[in-house]
Amino acid sequence: MAVLAACAVVPQCPAEVELARLFSDHMVLQRDLPIHLWGMADPGEQIHAQLQDASADAVADDLGRWSVYLPSRQAGGPFEVVVRGRNEVRLQDVMIGDIWVASGQSNMEFGMKTVANAEAELRKAGEYDIRIVNVGHAYSEFPLANLKAGASWAKADANNLLNFSAVAYLFARRIEDSQHVPVGIIESSWGGTPAEAWTSMRALTATPELAPVFAAWARILDGRTEEELRFTQSQKNAAAGQKPVPAPRDLNAWHPAYLFNAMIAPLTPLPIKGVLWYQGEANTAEWNYAYYAPLFRAMIEDWRAQWKQGDFPFLFVQIANVKASSPTNKWAEIREAQMQTLTLKNTGMAVTADIGEAANVHPRNKQDVADRLSRAARKVAYGEEIEPSGPIYRNSIIAGDQVRIWFEHGEGLLLKDANASSFELAGADKVFHAATASIENGTLILRSSDVPHPVQARYAWLDNPRCSLYNGAGLPASPFRTR
Numbered sequence: 001m002a003v004l005a006a007c008a009v010v011p012q013c014p015a016e017v018e019l020a021r022l023f024s025d026h027m028v029l030q031r032d033l034p035i036h037l038w039g040m041a042d043p044g045e046q047i048h049a050q051l052q053d054a055s056a057d058a059v060a061d062d063l064g065r066w067s068v069y070l071p072s073r074q075a076g077g078p079f080e081v082v083v084r085g086r087n088e089v090r091l092q093d094v095m096i097g098d099i100w101v102a103s104g105q106s107n108m109e110f111g112m113k114t115v116a117n118a119e120a121e122l123r124k125a126g127e128y129d130i131r132i133v134n135v136g137h138a139y140s141e142f143p144l145a146n147l148k149a150g151a152s153w154a155k156a157d158a159n160n161l162l163n164f165s166a167v168a169y170l171f172a173r174r175i176e177d178s179q180h181v182p183v184g185i186i187e188s189s190w191g192g193t194p195a196e197a198w199t200s201m202r203a204l205t206a207t208p209e210l211a212p213v214f215a216a217w218a219r220i221l222d223g224r225t226e227e228e229l230r231f232t233q234s235q236k237n238a239a240a241g242q243k244p245v246p247a248p249r250d251l252n253a254w255h256p257a258y259l260f261n262a263m264i265a266p267l268t269p270l271p272i273k274g275v276l277w278y279q280g281e282a283n284t285a286e287w288n289y290a291y292y293a294p295l296f297r298a299m300i301e302d303w304r305a306q307w308k309q310g311d312f313p314f315l316f317v318q319i320a321n322v323k324a325s326s327p328t329n330k331w332a333e334i335r336e337a338q339m340q341t342l343t344l345k346n347t348g349m350a351v352t353a354d355i356g357e358a359a360n361v362h363p364r365n366k367q368d369v370a371d372r373l374s375r376a377a378r379k380v381a382y383g384e385e386i387e388p389s390g391p392i393y394r395n396s397i398i399a400g401d402q403v404r405i406w407f408e409h410g411e412g413l414l415l416k417d418a419n420a421s422s423f424e425l426a427g428a429d430k431v432f433h434a435a436t437a438s439i440e441n442g443t444l445i446l447r448s449s450d451v452p453h454p455v456q457a458r459y460a461w462l463d464n465p466r467c468s469l470y471n472g473a474g475l476p477a478s479p480f481r482t483r
Contacts, residue, residue, distance in 0.1 A: 017085030028184025320356025348376025412472015
């Protein structure tokens, strides 16, 4: 107690050298890139870091921040990382491999304990050297230099995986199978959150097309006044036996940039292999679906700029089929916005409109999702000669009563049901009718007796479509519409 009292009186008490909260035993460091270590100490403190025969020195700046880079290494381990200042910090059981950041909303959060065939999948955990960490829910008004709470890495055993992202873990398993390197997954996700919450304020304000983000946010805040009054009144009425209305939801997780600030910004100094993204459902709302295309693009470009690693692989899941409570085709529009993002370099998309559950926004089949993401990774991130995607709409021509459509990734184009109602044509009146489909010389031909002079075609343009168009690799085509 005497020591504590002395420190309280004398502000010059020395601080222990610390690593950023993202570092812990059992973690993975990114192979083939300089190894970055950083943290806090006393201003001016001499820092020495070592990993096997490699070492580096630094001096903490006037705010106590320090940062060192060690030479890149090939995959391997386990290793010990040692950082010395006035005290010593040791990280044990550290592997060198590939780190993927897994982010998004509830389908990324969806844990292994709930996945299809969970018991059998968890039994396989001991066969892999996968390390996992969950940064936890947090928000901030400004970008944080450090996570709000410590992040404890762990081996991906059956117990540690129960509440960990099923998609991310199953993806890691497939990557370890194909690349034979340790894989680390940093999960940073929060259910029910929109993409604008995961994008920095700098990016949101630098993109003129995203001005509606703030108009929509203003409408939400304006509506909050009545929500608060209604809740307060219901509490009073509850005393008279009336059922109270639910308390207004915490808006911090929806606030533009707040999740980026607390859950992404502190990760950006760490070299990574790439990002996995599973989100979009929250942006099907009336107030924010229309600007998803420029928003998603801006978010990807923003994260890449923040990490300062160039165009690292950014792989995402196109939202699945679902029977919306009031069908509006907003889900189809979000899928289109996601597909448009493939024009960015080193992106890949897993189509899932054929494997969702109509009555469940959280489908339990995460194995096929992970498999499709891993195929994209093997092509985009690892350069394998593998088909990474199902057919993606490229262009079309109208000839008489038919529309001919070409696709990227359309080799072996096939139909599982040529008369599926998910194929549609519209004339100048813009009224869509069911169309029949056929394959001719690797292209899709659509016709409809109800539309003798077609102007526009579309496929699977529903919240809950029937999917019937695939390529030779067995991967489904992305829903699309011609313009």
